[in-house]
Amino acid sequence: MTTLTAQIVTPEDQRYRLLRSTYTTVGKPAAVILPRDTAEVVAALRYAREQGLPLSVRSGGHGLSGRSTNNGGVVIDLSAMNKVEVLDRQARLVRVEAGARWAQVAQALAPHGLAISSGDHGNVGVGGLATGGGVGWLVRHYGLTIDHIRAADVVLADGTVVRADPSLLWLIRGAGAGAGIVVAFEIEAIELRDVGYAQIAVQLDRDGDALRQWADYMATAPRELSTAVTLMPYGSSPAASITAVVADDSERRIRAAIEPLLGLGNGVLDSHAQIVPYPALVSTAHLHPNIGQQPNTTTNGLLTTMTATDAAAIAAMANGPVLVQMRSLGGAVNDVPASETAYAHRHQGTLVIASVFPPRRAERLDKAWRELAGRVDGAYVNFESRPDADAFTRIYPGETGDRVSRLWKQYDPEGIFSPMWTP
Structure with missing residues (x-):
């Protein structure tokens, strides 16, 4: 293990304070190992x-579950493996190492006029997002990040390094956390430089009718439009902060896509729009150490369509102690057959996310979520902070769950990568 000596960070090391934790969870691992290449990943795995x-x-440490740290164990931190390379400009094929952050990816691809839809924050790591799904700012136009992964290099639980075969590639795209250590992805990017970007705040009605109007519009909106909505208390009824991104640089088309959003609710509180380079959405200004600064408990669910009852339940939850966010889906996400990846949710239109923060406990979230829990249809792994057997059945339903479970056991028979997920 002499080759890893300089890469092993223990509590006595000055670097430990900035490496021990994730964004949501303070950890106390016995060691953090910083491999610089695939051979050192194999050595780090052998050491553990x-x-x-x-x-x-x-990869990045932004994951809500906090699983990328621990107490008393080993953390393999891939952050030194962060290269981004355009392999074939004509085919728009890009190789991205798993330790890169999405801000770095966007910045590296911008000079080539390329982009990959990722998450909604530049500090998110490539590996965690690209093995779970990838609901990003271009999601309705581009689809999920996993839908454009064409190949992957993986270190399996026994230390074998493989180029993912079709079976393993299926698993990586949505359930990669239990497959092995993905060290690099080959991803097909899109031609994109500038996008329309708008921030709109609207006053909502108490029964949530405006939320249903938003969902109805997004079901028929141009695919170039993707939106994220954050609800917050505002007087006697909630307000919605809407972030709208249009994958187009035409001012006329941007305006046409965004204009219907200005008619939602009981009036616009604020709005502004501009054309920006895509990297501005996942900026390098987002990059920061993860030191457990945002503990929370989060859950989520998917809706096929949003009924009046659904909307009322969401609005009621937003008037309580819960932060509610929504993401528009559909479009390119739903072009992919449900059986093609381990992310099987290909008919839903809306992702609803709910979080509580200390000192509020998980019980408050569960109570607030209870009415919606029976109405949602599936869940997304990257917005679930409690990865247990119940979450598994919501995230990987039916035949998908059976296949995920079977393949996890095949590639990782001892369960060293997925001890919390035993279904």
Whole structure:
């Protein structure tokens, strides 16, 4: 293990304070290992197994579950493996190492006129998002990040390095956390430089009718338009902060896509729009150490269509102690057959996310979520902070769950990558 000596960070090391935790969880691992290449990932995995210690793998550390740190175990931190390379400009094929952050990816691709829809924050790591789904600012135009992964290099639980075969590639695209350590992806990007960007705040009605209007519009809106909505208390009824992104640089088309959003609710509180380079949405200004600064408990659910009852339940939840966010889906996401990836949710139109923050406890979230829980249809792994057996059945339903479970056991028979997910 002499080759890893300089890459092993223990509590006595000055670097430990900035490496021990994730964005949501303060950890106390016995060691954090910073491999610089695939061979060192293999060595780090061997080290963890020889020590008999719990193992966590980290790309960015933004994951809500906090699984990319631990107490008393080993964390393999891939942040030094962050290269972004355009392999074939004509085919728009890009190789991205798993330790890169999406801000770095956007910045590297911008000179080539290319973009990959990722998450909604530049500090999110490539590996965690690209093995779970990828609901980004271009989601209705581009689809999920996983829908454009064409190949992957993986270190399996026994230390074998493989180019993912079709079976493993299926698993990586949506359920990669239990497959192995993905060290690099080949992803098909799109031609994109500038986008329309708008921030709109509207006053909502108490029964949530404006939320249903938003969902109805997004079901028929141009695919170039993707939106994210954050609800917050505002007097006697909630307000909605809408972020709208149009994958187009035409002022006329941007205006036409955004204008219907200005008619939602009981009036516009504020609005502004501009044309910006795509990297501005996942800016390098977002990059920061993750030191457990945002503990929370989060859950989520998917809606096929939003009924009046659904909307009323969401509005009621937003008037309580819960932060509610929504993401528009549909469009290119739903072009992909449900059986093609381990993310099987290909008919839903809306993702609803609910979070509570200390000192509020998970019980408050569960109580507020209870009415909507029976109405949602599935869930998304990257917005679930409690990855247990119940979450597994919502995230990987039916035949998809059976296949995920079977393949996890095939590629990782000892369950060293997925001990919390045993269905």
